[in-house]
Amino acid sequence: MEVHNVDLTISAVAESQYPKTDYPEIALVGRSNVGKSSLTNVLINRRNFAHTSSQPGKTQTLNFYNVEDQLYFVDVPGYGYAKVSKKERERFGQMIEQYLTQREQLRGVIQLVDARHVPTADDVSMYEWLAYYNIPTLVVGTKSDKVKSNVWNRQESQIRKRLGMSADASLILFSAVNKRGKDQVWQWIEKQTGM
Numbered sequence: 686m687e688v689h690n691v692d693l694t695i696s697a698v699a700e701s702q703y704p705k706t707d708y709p710e711i712a713l714v715g716r717s718n719v720g721k722s723s724l725t726n727v728l729i730n731r732r733n734f735a736h737t738s739s740q741p742g743k744t745q746t747l748n749f750y751n752v753e754d755q756l757y758f759v760d761v762p763g764y765g766y767a768k769v770s771k772k773e774r775e776r777f778g779q780m781i782e783q784y785l786t787q788r789e790q791l792r793g794v795i796q797l798v799d800a801r802h803v804p805t806a807d808d809v810s811m812y813e814w815l816a817y818y819n820i821p822t823l824v825v826g827t828k829s830d831k832v833k834s835n836v837w838n839r840q841e842s843q844i845r846k847r848l849g850m851s852a853d854a855s856l857i858l859f860s861a862v863n864k865r866g867k868d869q870v871w872q873w874i875e876k877q878t879g880m
């Protein structure tokens with residue numbers, strides 16, 4: 686999809702603030718700093734639209750980006766992030782859990798992992814959790830420009846193995862620098878949202 690119009694509809698702290706539209710939604714999850722804002726910006730052809738929402742002490746929100754009045758990208762704050770209070774984390778964890786398990790408009794989740802490294806324990810828990818709830822998931826290995834092309838295959842198998850991905854589960858290596866994988870990610874989104 687060629688994107689021209691995007692806006693941040695709402696940074697929601699409660700379900701009552703979620704959009705009332707029936708546009709399909711694709712959520713993006715991953716550890717802080719994994720490259721979520723960068724992937725979002727590449728998908729919507731912007732240099733600096735989505736900002737990382739993970740600064741210390743900042744209120745954590747679910748950010749709904751309206752893309753061409755056709756779908757929403759829902760930016761889910763980075764997990765494995767310890768600087769907010771335990772209470773806030775618990776409250777927010779519940780909101781995310783409810784969103785991911787109950788939101789009717791949700792068509793799939795893009796889970797980002799760093800292509801340079803073996804997925805972390807948090808990455809594994811997240812993937813297993815999504816699989817347990819049968820939520821269609823695309824794993825995107827970010828920063829692939831930092832991985833030499835002769836070890837891409839090895840990195841891919843390592844990610845698959847560590848996350849326990851089945852053979853037919855989707856994994857795409859991506860780079861925000863050279864835009865590798867952009868079209869494939871869009872193809873997955875289009876398939877999930879029936880666009």
Ligand code: GDP
Pocket residue numbers: 715716717718719720721722723724736737738739763827828829830831859860861862
């Ligand atoms: P977020 O916290 O998940 O939203 O992560 P950001 O998108 O803000 O990226 C975190 C850092 O990684 C920034 O310094 C980015 O410039 C860098 N980064 C993100 N994606 C890539 C990529 O594909 N390649 C490279 N080399 N760096 C990246």
